[in-house]
Amino acid sequence: MTSLDRKTRGRTSHQRLQALDAYLAHSERGLLTRGDGAWARAAFVDLGFGEHPWTTLESARAFRELNPGLPVVGVELEPPRVESAREHADALTDFRQGGFELPLRPGESVRLIRAMNLLRGYRPEEVPAIHQTLGGALLEGGLLVEGSTDTPGAVLVAHLLRRVPEGISREALLFHTDFSRGFAPVLFRDWMPRDFRRRVKPGEPIHAFFADWTAAWQEVREAGHVEPPEAFRHSVLRLAVRIEGLVTDAWLLEHGYLLWKPPGGVFR
Numbered sequence: 001m002t003s004l005d006r007k008t009r010g011r012t013s014h015q016r017l018q019a020l021d022a023y024l025a026h027s028e029r030g031l032l033t034r035g036d037g038a039w040a041r042a043a044f045v046d047l048g049f050g051e052h053p054w055t056t057l058e059s060a061r062a063f064r065e066l067n068p069g070l071p072v073v074g075v076e077l078e079p080p081r082v083e084s085a086r087e088h089a090d091a092l093t094d095f096r097q098g099g100f101e102l103p104l105r106p107g108e109s110v111r112l113i114r115a116m117n118l119l120r121g122y123r124p125e126e127v128p129a130i131h132q133t134l135g136g137a138l139l140e141g142g143l144l145v146e147g148s149t150d151t152p153g154a155v156l157v158a159h160l161l162r163r164v165p166e167g168i169s170r171e172a173l174l175f176h177t178d179f180s181r182g183f184a185p186v187l188f189r190d191w192m193p194r195d196f197r198r199r200v201k202p203g204e205p206i207h208a209f210f211a212d213w214t215a216a217w218q219e220v221r222e223a224g225h226v227e228p229p230e231a232f233r234h235s236v237l238r239l240a241v242r243i244e245g246l247v248t249d250a251w252l253l254e255h256g257y258l259l260w261k262p263p264g265g266v267f268r
């Protein structure tokens, strides 16, 4: 354990991260399939898979539809969770005990790190160092996904952080809902990544983002778009007129994803 790692409860559920898998398969196909040089054997690392390795195995299945030879490494701080996950290990799938300093073996490289529902027990001030430590394990161009969901995975918000020559870039924020809980922008507030979790309050840039989105949502409802998927899609299109960096790809909007790539990166 490093000074940053901390024991946390291991609750998880089947399909919790399925929407994130679908997003990555849609929008990061190049990252998942790249095969030149060190990328040929570059792994997907699922950090903090929990008391069961369900989400790791589900993602392995989803990503291997694009890249059948993809190595997958599930990492957990708690040795008993690693022990019981090992019954699912195979030639391409490994489970290892470790923390933010990833337990990589000589010659191994990493294309994608997922750290979902992990940082609730950590302090917001610790998050930048955690992002830096994890990002340091990625190949240049690799991606770190860190964020939160509710228990079934119906609501998700995640940072997308890219390894660039200068370090790690706060490239985008990803929001997703499957609409099973209806839709209003405030739905996401309690599932913000750790560093934004308690900052949706006046004076904070993330509060301004929510205020703009809520205004856009109210306007489209008044215009008659009241069904959650429709209200979501139109609210994002309207928000895109107000703020820079919203990605209005039709597939994203139809499937409940808001992807925001502010010019210059996501503020701290």
Ligand SMILES: C[S@@+](CC[C@H](N)C(=O)[O-])C[C@H]1O[C@@H](n2cnc3c(N)ncnc32)[C@H](O)[C@@H]1O
Pocket: 004, 005, 006, 007, 008, 009, 010, 011, 012, 013, 016, 017, 047, 048, 049, 050, 051, 055, 075, 076, 077, 078, 081, 098, 099, 100, 115, 116, 117, 118
């Ligand atoms: C709530 S579970 C989340 C499981 C799964 N990722 C999900 O989203 O359903 C969080 C897990 O992260 C593990 N964890 C917390 N800090 C960690 C660290 N620094 N390194 C590795 N695992 C960690 C905990 O032991 C716990 O099992």
